[in-house]
Amino acid sequence: MLAETVCSAVSAAGLGLAAVTAYRKRFLTAARIAGYALVPVGLVLTGAVAWLARTAFSPAAWTGFGLLGAAWLLFLITRAVERRRGGSTRAERRAARSAGREAVAPGASAPSLGGGAGPAARPAGKRPATEPADDFSDIEAILKKHGI
Known part of the structure; x- marks a missing residue:
């Protein structure tokens, strides 16, 4: 009974605030405030507030919440x-699983992710990036070109 009265008072205060806001020509904000103000009355009329009040003051409900917390812990x-x-x-x-894979084909290698492109399938102008000597020779050529 007390919870329903508090919710009704909160809704009335919210609707009063919405009226003052609408008087100041801020209609969009007033409509939003009125929407929020109607929520507590809607909860009272659906019975959610009464259920919540019964649950909040029930020792059995709090014991259940405690047991759920203990299980989670x-x-x-x-x-x-x-x-x-x-x-x-x-x-x-x-x-x-790894032992099962080895038992099927112990001499097999792991599959590659490269798509099967060997040296013959590479474009003629590209050098493989795995050769560090070529990379350093390119850098040396650039440095010599600039006189460093």
Whole structure:
């Protein structure tokens, strides 16, 4: 009963503020304030305020919230311990997968991501970037050109 009265008072004050704002020719702001002012009355009429008041003053509800918090805390602690320990089931799964791959073809190499372009498939004007001697010779040529 008290919560409904407070919500009604807040809505009335908000609508009064919206009226003053509209009087000052700020209609868009007044409409926005009126929208916010109608929310508490809408919550009262839907019964959400009564439900919230019953929940807020219920010892059973607070016990339930406490148990949910304790469960969340236990999940958090066990996950932190599992990460610190390092012997998680995820690591064991990775080891099993890698062992399975090696058992299928022990002599096979890992697939390349280069797309299969060998030296013959490169354009004639481009040099491979993997040769550091060519890179330094280009730099030396530039420096000699400028007299350094």
